[in-house]
Amino acid sequence: MTSAVTTAYPVTAPELSGAARGRRRNFGPWPWILPAGIGILFVFGYSLVDLLQQSFKYRGAWVGLDNFRLVVTDPLFQTAIFHNALLLFTVPILVALALLFAILLFETRRGMRFYQSAVFLPYLLPIPVVGVVFGQLLQLNGALNSGLRALGLQSFALDWLGDPNQALVTMSAIIIWKEVGFGTILILARLISLPTELLEAAQIDGAGFFKKHLKITLPQLRPVILFYAINEAIVMVSWVFNYVYVMTNGQGGPGDATMVSELYIYRSAFQNQAPELAAAAAVLLLISTLFFIVGFFKVQSRSQSGVLDE
Amino acid sequence: MSRGFHKTPIAKAGITARQLILILFAAMAVVPGYLMITASLKTQDDFLAHPWSIPMHPSLGGYKAAWNDQFPRWFTNSLIVTSASVGLTVAIAAIAAWGFAHWQWRGRESVLGVLVSLMVVPPVVLLIPLFQFGAKLGWISTFRILIMVYVGLMLPFSIYLLTNFFKAIPRSIIEAAQIDGASDLRTFRSIVLPLSGPPLITLTVVNLLWAWNELLLALVFLQSDEKKTLMVGITGFQNRYSLSIPTIMAGMTIATFPLLIAYLFGQRYFVAGLTSGAVKGE
Structure with missing residues (x-):
């Protein structure tokens, strides 16, 4: 970086003298921040204030907490929230798998880049594409089941997305499949940047694979694991709309087996023409995410920037 | 190792x-x-x-069946929405990030903190007011409303990432230019931007992927058939071709293709972008 600077400086300096020198127009930071400020105030500020207002109104008239009462007592909303809560159980699984892959990749020299790209591939694919492809493969007579039957594993050939008792588990598995690559890359990036002396010393002392990583690697990975876990918790509570929408044709089915809060909000607002109820549900969703957002903020603000600037 | x-x-x-x-x-x-x-x-x-x-x-x-369906149109629509929103976002974010990085102003850290929190506000929460706003203006099924919303949603992360990079530029370089009489704009254009190639590319790649893959907002805002983006198109596509799995899969392959190309060429930037949101450790 320094070399680029020393060459850039003499080149640009003479240019600056003429026009710029006479009229130094410096207005401070505000003109710079203004365009972004307008954009953010519109998309976030205006929306959040308007949403909050709507959640207390019905057809323009103030109704206090009525909308909230209706939403909270709606069995479908309760089901949706319950499903989001169940999805949170994928977070420890994601963390464990990502940790395992990252450490294995870190330890493997042969083919590391290939495996890395392979594990990362699902994270790159658009969720609608993932949803459509899995939706087709997991049909009762889809590719997966015909493969299982050919192997003589008939009893494992379930109705993955059509059985109400199975659908949410299948959905979780697909989400894990998609999201684990992100954690692997995050943790691997951190692992590579760790000082190696401690690990080498442990190795010389004869520490085995598990002892070495449990005692030395894991404690140093704590911040990045925490970041990933919070990030995924936010995903499970409020960013799973795409999966459900695509795989169930926007229904959250079979029945309400995969209904989640986002889909509930979407359907209340745009299919049932009840934006007030949707607004109340959205406020509740935001409040329940707030807990994780605060956690995200705390983890984030403890460090200046990411693993980016090496 | x-x-x-x-x-x-x-x-x-x-x-x-x-x-x-x-x-x-x-x-x-x-x-x-x-x-x-x-x-x-x-x-x-x-x-x-x-x-x-x-x-x-x-x-x-x-492939023939998929391409003769509406894929070319969806593809073009996605291209328009994605390139316009990402271009605008990167430009606006770069300017704003300089406002954050170059001046010490009161409340700056708090505002940056708010930006970090906004990164994880679920879009579905913002959807209802934004849709009603768009409907009031008669802008439903226009690209401009979707582009506006995308830009707003991508800004917090973009500003955050670039601010961190700009802050790391040594002050001495900036001061040297300013002593020579460069205005703030001039310093930004001739010193800061030329030094910021990699983070700008990283940001562009990450935002491109986000905008290309976005479904919920596109679904709500672009309701007319001619305006649908690729992601909205393919979710309806599978129903119409439920008797031809090869056609569905060909469509999905077409939809993934640009991403694979982007990934192959920008893998380094992509990984950098994903990890840049994460903590550095203690």
Whole structure:
């Protein structure tokens, strides 16, 4: 970086003298921040204030907490929230798998880049594409089941997305499949940047694979694991709309087996023409995410920037 | 990374076991992609008879059907929305990030903190007011409302990432330019931007992927058939072709193709972008 600077400086300096020198127009930071400020105030500020207002109104008239009462007592909303809560159980699984892959990749020299790209591939694919492809493969007579039957594993050939008792588990598995690559890359990036002396010393002392990583690697990975876990918790509570929408044709089915809060909000607002109820549900969703957002903020603000600037 | 000091049989077995786990998981990660691509090259009968085999007699029927449907239009729409919103976002964010990085103003850290929190506000929460706003202006099914919303949603992360980079530029360079009489604008254009190639590319790649893959907002804002983006299009597409899996899979392959290209060329930037949101450690 320094070399680029020393060459850039003499080149640009003479240019600056003429026009710029006479009229130094410096207005401070505000003109710079203004365009972004307008954009953010519109998309976030205006929306959040308007949403909050709507959640207390019905057809323009103030109704206090009525909308909230209706939403909270709606069995479908309760089901949706319950499903989001169940999805949170994928977070420890994601963390464990990502940790395992990252450490294995870190330890493997042969083919590391290939495996890395392979594990990362699902994270790159658009969720609608993932949803459509899995939706087709997991049909009762889809590719997966015909493969299982050919192997003589008939009893494992379930109705993955059509059985109400199975659908949410299948959905979780697909989400894990998609999201684990992100954690692997995050943790691997951190692992590579760790000082190696401690690990080498442990190795010389004869520490085995598990002892070495449990005692030395894991404690140093704590911040990045925490970041990933919070990030995924936010995903499970409020960013799973795409999966459900695509795989169930926007229904959250079979029945309400995969209904989640986002889909509930979407359907209340745009299919049932009840934006007030949707607004109340959205406020509740935001409040329940707030807990994780605060956690995200705390983890984030403890460090200046990411693993980016090496 | 030093390992394999003593290659005892147990250690070797351990290494083999690790390799096996990796192979297994790599296979699991790749298999749906394999099925997608192989199925796209088969005929329906061929796929139903041998879903797992390599296509022996590759057929482009699926691609023809998908391309003759509305794929070219959806593709163009996605291209317009994505390039406009990402271009605007990167430009606006770069300017704003300079406002954050160059001046020390009261409340700056708090505002940056708010930006971090906004990164994780779920879009579905903002959707209702934004939709009503768009409807009031008669802007539903126009690209401009979607582009506006995308820009707003991408700004917090973009500003955050660039501010951190700009802050790391040594002050001495900036001061040297300013002593020479460069205005703030001039300093930004001739010193800061030329130094910021990699983070700007990283940001562009990450935002491109986000905008290209976005479904919920596009679904709500672009309701007329001619305006649908690729992601909205393909979710309806599967219903119309439920009797031709090769056509569906061909469509999915087409939708993924630009991403694979972007990934192959910008893998480094992509990984950098994903990890840049994460903490550095203590």
